[in-house]
Amino acid sequence: MKLWVTEKQTPDLSLLIRTTATLFRKSSNHQNILIVDTPQYGKVLLLDNKFQTTDMDEFIYHEMIAHVPLYSHPAPSKVLVIGGGDGGTVREVLKHQSVDLVELAEIDRDVVEASKKYFPHLSSGFSDHRCKIIIADGVTYIKNMAGSYDIIIVDSTDPIGPAANLFTEDFYTAAYASLRANGILVSQTESPFLHTDFIVKTNRTLSAIFPIVRLYLAPIPTYPSGLWSFTVGSKKYDPSVPSRKGAIATKYYTPEIHKASFVLPRFLEDAIRTNKAI
Numbered sequence: 001m002k003l004w005v006t007e008k009q010t011p012d013l014s015l016l017i018r019t020t021a022t023l024f025r026k027s028s029n030h031q032n033i034l035i036v037d038t039p040q041y042g043k044v045l046l047l048d049n050k051f052q053t054t055d056m057d058e059f060i061y062h063e064m065i066a067h068v069p070l071y072s073h074p075a076p077s078k079v080l081v082i083g084g085g086d087g088g089t090v091r092e093v094l095k096h097q098s099v100d101l102v103e104l105a106e107i108d109r110d111v112v113e114a115s116k117k118y119f120p121h122l123s124s125g126f127s128d129h130r131c132k133i134i135i136a137d138g139v140t141y142i143k144n145m146a147g148s149y150d151i152i153i154v155d156s157t158d159p160i161g162p163a164a165n166l167f168t169e170d171f172y173t174a175a176y177a178s179l180r181a182n183g184i185l186v187s188q189t190e191s192p193f194l195h196t197d198f199i200v201k202t203n204r205t206l207s208a209i210f211p212i213v214r215l216y217l218a219p220i221p222t223y224p225s226g227l228w229s230f231t232v233g234s235k236k237y238d239p240s241v242p243s244r245k246g247a248i249a250t251k252y253y254t255p256e257i258h259k260a261s262f263v264l265p266r267f268l269e270d271a272i273r274t275n276k277a278i
């Protein structure tokens with residue numbers, strides 16, 4: 001018998017992946033966690049029936065959410081990752097030698113524990129002495145952290161359930177306060193095709209708080225529509241240009257991809273300029 005996992009990406013669109021084994025299933029205090037093995041994408045993590053990460057395409061998302069903000073900063077030393085319990089973003093952050101502390105504020109301990117067991121190549125940074133794991137709601141955690149971080153990375157689930165408050169004006173205001181004078185915030189901001197309204201709204205909210213706000217894109221095959229967006233709020237540095245050279249090992253990120261990822265298709269440029277989805 002062939003078993004498949006499905007993510008209903010919109011009421012009219014699903015992604016279906018054939019599985020060969022169910023490796024882990026748990027209803028945690030926050031969500032349903034499922035890890036399956038698949039011929040197409042290797043091991044796959046789902047939270048509440050939504051694809052979060054896969055062995056095959058995880059490198060694109062994790063490299064792009066980490067290296068774009070980190071390379072935009074000349075010397076990032078203290079980094080906060082909110083969400084990101086699979087560990088892929090922490091792994092990439094730790095490749096930067098200037099980083100002496102990365103804190104992971106993840107609401108669900110069970111995601112961290114499952115990743116340690118089933119995704120050791122993602123969670124490898126958890127045992128690094130520069131990594132500190134805090135099991136907490138990111139919204140609460142940053143409240144008393146004024147002036148603490150060079151970079152904040154919001155590597156969250158979709159803006160519903162426990163992640164909804166990570167996309168509010170209150171959260172972004174607190175995040176701005178938690179950044180050092182030249183700090184940079186980046187957040188995953190969903191699909192340019194399916195969630196244009198959400199991207200425009202986030203851009204507007206961040207623009208009222210940060211002097212520099214920019215959007216960049218990367219292809220993620222298993223996310224809805226296959227194209228994903230990230231929104232950056234920066235206090236000083238232009239996030240679309242790497243501010244230093246590096247020699248770290250990557251599979252997707254290059255300095256050229258960094259710059260190119262900020263080149264937007266016309267419909268998105270227009271949506272942001274006119275403040276409405278077209």
Ligand code: SAM
Nearest residue numbers: 083084085106107108111137138156157162163
């Ligand atoms: N790359 C993924 C994506 O875009 O689909 C995100 C992966 S990561 C596993 C997302 C994590 O965010 C989950 O483990 C979830 O528990 C965590 N999360 C959701 N809301 C949170 C909150 N308010 N504070 C901290 N972590 C949160």
